[in-house]
Amino acid sequence: MRxxxxxxxxxRCGVGVVDSLPGRRARLVDVGVVGSDPATSIDLRLLHVASGLDEWLDRHVPDVVxxxxxxxQHNLGTVMGTAQVAGLAMVAAARRGIPVAMHTPSEVKAAVTGSGRAGKEQVQRMIARILGLDDLPRPADAADALALAVTHLWRPAGALQGGERHELTPAQRAWAAAEQSARRGKHRGAPSRTSR
Amino acid sequence: MRxxxxxxxxxRCGVGVVDSLPGRRARLVDVGVVGSDPATSIDLRLLHVASGLDEWLDRHVPDVVxxxxxxxQHNLGTVMGTAQVAGLAMVAAARRGIPVAMHTPSEVKAAVTGSGRAGKEQVQRMIARILGLDDLPRPADAADALALAVTHLWRPAGALQGGERHELTPAQRAWAAAEQSARRGKHRGAPSRTSR
Incomplete structure (x- = not known):
């Protein structure tokens, strides 16, 4: 599963792609940041981030986002932009028939470090260890994106995806899976680790 | 100007389209609501609203959104979804090279009724009068969308669009205008007033 x-x-929107390996292990596929220039207008910033997320989805064809x-309640100053980018990521996934899962920051910290109150640095160190990286993933947004992906891989069996039901019918799912494997055959190159 | x-x-996302007429008058082109079913998952709801907004933009080819x-700070329970839908509207416009303006609820009330503290009912009555409608536009979300459009038409000369700079270069603007007039020739039918 990817x-x-x-x-x-x-x-800065962190993006990280991991593949599951047998025995609760995971492999880094790609990690980076999609950003936008605070000096430009909000509509063009959102468009820029949306295009960046589209590229990541087309390049890596994940099974789940x-x-x-x-x-x-948190960070009143930035919460609107953050919410809007989360919405763009969900729409980009839904448009491709890819299921969306949501996880809270505490779920992510607990899954990766064992403590829901772990600090950023501790999450970065554990993600580097889990994925067998020589260096800590940077910036922190990129490490958080990898931690989210690993959290999803390690979610308890039978757990709903982040508390969200996914409403595709069996036929839609089958169609999405078929289309995904076709696109994957077309687009998937050798795994890269370049940061973008 | 449309x-x-x-x-x-x-x-319920209200959508309203108006054309400016000479002498500070305006004409209703179309009004309605794009909605999504609260029983489905958030990603599919957002996708549904995004597709609905795309249809409105393609059908009416506005000069400004x-x-x-x-x-x-307001309505913590619904603010995330509201922010996300606002983001989708901005991206849909930006993707088509259409400038985006933002106006606050008080600006809208002041422009339409003369008082920044007017109630919903008062806004609906004034919008009906301004557009020469026999009935109040309903639901309230649809009336608010028309009020926003009229507010933009009547904004003070030289005012920045809702405080946002729009960052298209002159060349991008010219290109967008040309593409828009081409699309308008292709898509624009007789003005309709059906609610969707």
């Missing part, structure tokens, strides 16, 4: 994790943000659940 | 107003919402400015 999961694309999105840590939503308007200035895992998005950090955004809460209205 | 303005498409969007009163963002996930369950006016979106209500959403504040994080």
């Amino acid at each position: 999961v694309l994790g999105v840590d939503p943000g308007l200035t 895992a998005v950090e659940r955004v809460f209205a | 303005v498409l107003g969007v009163d963002p919402g996930l369950t 006016a979106v209500e400015r959403v504040f994080a």
Whole structure:
């Protein structure tokens, strides 16, 4: 299973792709940041991020997109842009028939470090260890996106995806799976680790 | 000038299109609501609203899209969905090279009724009078979308669009205008007033 994790943000949106391996292991496929220039207008910033997310989805053809659940209570200054980017990621996935899962920051910290109150640095260190990386993934947004993806891979069996039901019919799912495997055959190159 | 107003919402997103007429008058082109079913998952709801907004833009080819400015402080329960739909409207416009303007609810009330503290009913009555309608536009979300569009038409000369700069270069603007007039020739039919 391939999961694309999105840590939503308007200035820096972290994106990380991991594949599951046998025995609760995971492999880094790609990680990076999609950003937008705070000096441009909000509509063009959102369009830029939407196009970037489209490219990531087309390049890596994930089975699931895992998005950090955004809460209205936090960071009033940036919450609107964050919510909007999360919405763009969900629409981009839904347009391709890819299921969307949402996980809270505490779920991610608990899954990756064992503690729902772990700090950023601790999450980065554990993600580097889990994925067998020599260096900590940077920036932090990129590490968070990888942590989201790993959290989804390691979610308890039978758990609903981040509390969201996914409403595709069996026929839609079959169609999406077939289209996905066709696109994957066309687009998927050798795994890369370049940051974008 | 044709303005498409969007009163963002996930369950009911009001959409209204008006044309300016000489002498500070305006004509209703179309008004309605794009909605999504609260029983389905958030990703599919957002996709449904995005597709609906795309249809409105393709059908009416506005010169400007006016979106209500959403504040994080209000309506914590629905603000995330509202912000996400506003983001989708902005991206849909930006993708077509259509400038986006944002206006606050008080700006809209002041422009349409003369008072920034007017009630919903008062806005509906004034919009009906301004557009020469026999009945009040309903639901309220649809009336708000028309009020947004009229507010944009009547904004003070030289005012920045809702405080946002629009960052298209002159060449991009010329290209967008040319493409728009081509699309308009292809798609634009007789003005309709059906609610969707």
